[in-house]
Amino acid sequence: MSCYETIQAYAFRSLGYGERLLPRGEYTLCEQFTLIGSGMMLNVYFGVLALVSGFFLAVALAVGKASPNAMFRKPAEWFVFVFRGSPLFIQFFFGYFCFLSLKGVSGFFDPFTSAWLGALVVLFCNTAAYSGEIFYGALLSIPKGDIEAADAYGMTGWLRFKRVTFPTMMRLAWPAYTNEGIFLFHATTLVFFSGFPAKRQQGDALYYASYFADKTFNPFIPYPILAGYFILLTLVLILIFGQFNKRLNRHLPQNKRSKIKLRMNLLR
Structure with a gap:
């Protein structure tokens, strides 16, 4: 099978299109690049939807925690505490068996026991808690x-x-928040290593x-390919978030504008 035929067969396999059987026997670089790249579509799916939907809940949690009313403050505090206090990997397991x-x-x-929705709900709650804080x-x-x-100026409420x-x-x-978004996309790699099949x-x-x-007993080819894809994805995220950052700081002098810096989040 040529590289072109491999791309045709496996480019959208993670979405359910193309060849159903995984490669057997000889595993070429083209097959590895194509299939791992195909899987990245699911990582982007989980990351984008969880980040966009979790943003609105995060704002509500922040406002709730700052509220003097205990009826709003306490639920927001406990939600943030639970999802920040437990590992994401355990949350996937608990979410799957709960659903x-x-x-x-x-x-x-029924749909919540599938990764496309159940894992998305877990990621949504997790990123909302971190972003809310x-x-x-x-x-x-x-x-x-x-x-x-x-x-x-008479502005109230x-x-x-x-x-x-x-x-x-x-x-x-x-x-x-930019660093939280980047880490969220990295955290999507845990979805299929948790309870969701x-x-x-x-x-x-x-x-x-x-x-x-x-299959190849050689992790030094597929994992660097995976890392390369995530590095490219991280660069795209930094560019997108950087444009939003410029928009938010457009009214400030150049020397007072906050710069986006990538910081490794070692503990989650």
């Missing part, structure tokens, strides 16, 4: 002068939040990299 138990109660929960810290760091200026509080909170939190061997990039490493 599996609920499946017997109601057919509504980032936004909460930024919310507390808003200069009092900004709030006093808004009060002087929702208008003050929309015009002053929220933009300032985003500007202060964005560099740290890969149906018809349709897994993510790490799933296929592990397959080739097991």
Whole structure:
């Protein structure tokens, strides 16, 4: 099979299209690049949807934690504490068996036992908790002068939040939120190594990299390929988040604009 035929057969295999049988016998570089790249589509799917949907819950959690009303503050604090206090790998296991138990109660929960939805819910809750803590810290760091200026202009309630509080909170939190977004995409590699099964061997990039490493007994080819794909994905994320950062800081002098720096998150 030529490289062109390999790409045609396996380029969209992780999405359920193309050749159903995985390569057997001779494992070429083209097959490894193609299948691992195909699996990256699932990593991007999990990362994008969890990040976008988790953003709104994170803002709500930050506002809830800052609320003087215990009815809003306590649930937000416990949600953040639970999902920040437990490992993501364990959350995947617990989420899968929780959805599996609920499946017997109601057919509504059937899709949640599949990775495409169940794992997405776990990632959504996890990134919302971490991002919510980032936004909460930024919310507390808003200069009092900004709030006093808004009060002087007669802004109160929702208008003050929309015009002053929220933009300032985003500007202060964005560099740290960028690192959370990058780590979230890296964390998607845990999906198929937790409780959620890969149906018809349709897994993510790490799933296929592990397959080739097991079959060839040589991890020094598939894993560097996987790392290369994630490095490229990280560069794309930095560029996208950097454009948002410029937009948020466009009103500030050049020397006072916050810069996005990649920091390794060693503990999760």
